[in-house]
Structures are given as C-alpha cells and as structure tokens.
C-alpha cells in the first residue's frame with residue numbers, strides 16, 4: 636500500500652428488495668463485501684444477479700433497505716449524508732471509479748481500450764475500480780473477482796497475476 640492508495644468499501648448485511656408482495660424481487664440478500672483501497676475489483680455474474688444494484692448502492696445512487704455501507708471512509712447507509720458524500724466525491728479526485736459493464740456494448744477492440752484506461756488510471760493514481768461485468772474474460776484484468784448469483788456473493792477470488800487489459804480477448 637502506498638499513500639496514493641485511496642478509497643475502499645465495507646458492506647455488511649446489505650439487502651434490497653424491489654416491489655412488494657407477490658411482485659417483490661430480492662435483488663440483494665445480506666451482502667457482505669470488503670474492498671481494499673486501490674484495488675481493481677470485478678463483480679461478475681449472470682444477468683439479474685444483482686450486480687448493478689450492488690454498484691448503485693456503493694455509488695449512493697440507490698439506497699439499501701438494510702445493512703451498513705462505508706465507502707471511502709464515509710458512512711452512506713442513511714439519506715442526507717449520502718448526498719453530501721456524493722457531492723464531495725465528485726468535487727475532488729475520485730477515490731473509487733464505478734463502472735457498470737464498461738465494455739458491454741462495445742466491439743472487442745474498443746472494449747479492450749476502455750479496460751486499459753480503467754486499469755492505467757487505477758495503476759497511475761491509486762484509485763480503486765469496481766467494475767461490473769457478465770464477461771469472464773474482462774474480469775481477468777481485476778485484482779479481485781467477486782462472483783454473484785441470485786442476489787448473493789458466492790465467491791471472492793484473488794487474481795494472483797491480473798492480465799494486462801491490452802492482452803485479453805473475448
């Protein structure tokens with residue numbers, strides 16, 4: 636860790652349900668997650684597994700129904716604090732970049748360049764990256780791969796030697 640390493644996130648028991656009654660969808664089920672400052676994390680899982688919901692909650696775009704969320708040292712679990720935290724984050728260098736399927740709608744060459752940009756930015760500035768993806772190949776660039784299924788984290792693995800974004804293909 637260097638002094639340039641910033642950000643990080645800690646989630647405990649984070650749950651989110653959309654809708655009510657028979658139409659209720661449990662998008663997140665008691666999610667616990669620790670992300671160290673400066674890491675490049677890929678959240679990998681099939682469509683509908685809760686990846687975007689998790690990213691939006693970490694980013695303060697959506698609120699959780701239950702649980703504790705600390706992002707870059709800020710407790711964003713409750714209401715007004717969330718807005719203040721986001722405004723502050725946007726006004727300064729970000730500690731954490733959040734990217735939802737950044738290569739998802741792109742051809743391979745362009746997608747690879749976007750991943751290179753994320754990887755280079757993270758390496759050069761020490762900011763963390765959380766990238767949501769359903770593509771196994773793109774997750775190879777990450778330091779950690781968090782796998783989700785049906786609203787829950789099913790595994791967290793360290794990539795011992797993350798791939799250079801320039802070398803991956805899918």
Ligand SMILES: Nc1ncnc2c1ncn2[C@@H]1O[C@H](COP(=O)(O)OP(=O)(O)O)[C@@H](O)[C@H]1O
Pocket residue numbers: 653654660661662680681682683684685686687688689
């Ligand atoms: N605004 C919403 N209203 C109702 N259901 C939603 C909403 N957003 C997501 N969902 C549902 O929550 C579940 C998780 O969705 P999402 O987080 O978008 O998954 P992913 O990003 O992994 O595809 C899915 O079943 C999805 O249909």
Ligand SMILES: [Mg+2]
Pocket residue numbers: 686687688735
């Ligand atoms: Mg999504």
